Amino acid sequence: MEVLCVLSWRVAPLLLLLPCASKSLNLRVLNEGPVHVIPGSNLLLRARIESTPGDKLSMVTWEREAETGSTPNRLVLATCQGSGPSPCTGTRPNVLANVNVGEEESTLQISGYVPEDGGDYIVTVTHQNGNQTSARCIVREYEAVHHVSVSINMSHSLLVCGEAWGTDPHFSWLYNRVAVTQTVGQVSQDGTTLRITQSPICGRFTCMVQNQLGYATATYTAAECETEEEHSGAIAAVVCVLLLLVCGALLGLLFWWRYRRSGHARERLREHVDEQLH
Template sequence: MLGSSLVLKARMDHGPLEEVSAVTWEWEPETGNATDRVTLASCPGRGLECTGMRPNVHVNVEQQETTLHINGYSGAESRVYTVTVMDHKGAATSAHCIVRTYEAVHHVSVSVNVSHSSLVCGEAWGTEPLFSWFHESVAITETVGRVSRDGTTLIVTKTPICGHFTCIVSNKLGHSSATYTAAPCEIEGRGTTAAAVLCPVLLLLFGGVLAFLLWRRHRHSNRGERLHEHLDETI
């Protein structure tokens, strides 16, 4: 990562009768000519002082290990590093290491493979990407689908494919996401809920009509009694 320290270690396995006479660290561009190779440090054997180092580069050699330490990685140090070990007979052995800058996640996308009922998540060039899948903001369960070992593919078992499927890609520098939107999912139990709501409404309406009819009947009965009493008094 930018601003961090770069540490490269090389193990040197040799027999009891062998002896390291020199260790050399070099670097070169990942794409270029061999003439672009630059010596960072040259160490004449174990325990001796290394020469030719840059101010931010430190190298040390021990019995079976040599270490290259660069402070303040800026990105310009993204190169191919070569360490060469020479024994007391002049035989040389080399090892290489490619160092690249740790990149944030960029340009996440989700594509659908209808024939295989699967969704594929991809991103541009992030380092060590980790993939996570969600359906309607909830982590994927077995009722929805299963995720491939590398996390890039979601095999959907839910039928039909519906709702929002989100892929989140993250690494040490942050995260980014993309969403595939299918047709809206039907709400389970909607018909039962509607019936449960409708029954009390019908009961209320029936009760209201019954109360109204009883009220009218009681009203007409009272009017008949008053009319009968009025006729008796007149006679």
């Protein structure tokens, strides 16, 4: 009897939970947040409603509140009554909502998105028994690339590219207006860093940052690189100078030899004249 009593006390709470479990509901927004929207385009949010057969929906509500703030004020965007493909009422002409219980999905579309439409979007499902389940998604404006800069670490031969606050920036490098090759340097996996392998470091290194709204660039200019013609000309000039020095030395040696020879001849002639006089 004691064993049966203990078992009854353990099973009773589980039996009480069964009705609640049968009416459990899973609600989630399918968009991976934060969602970035280009001004003027359409925002489309999708929510998955996974309910049990015995759990009937009374209402689906889409709301928006500020992403930051101590006391955010919620704005109702659309409400959908009943179950099945139900009519929804939007609070603005450019707001369109829909609920399809058969497909277990609710959607919210805002056409002509403006920056003021950004914020924390909340979808709330109200059960027939009055319980509510909510899910959220952050929506922000898709911003262009701003303030690209390039800095150099000479000790490590590194160029680092930075960008202020553009959405989804993609980095690439140009060397003298063409794509960087392995002979010039190695670009990091995220594209923000260029390790220069050529020596000496010379020419123009340009970082290009772009997204769906355009691109911006920044350039680091090193010393001018010598071209092959300039290098060949420098070698030719050095060779000419060396040849001139050699020729000058030979001519000087020749003049010196002729001067010494003429000097010896004059001394011998003077000695011969002196002998005849004596």
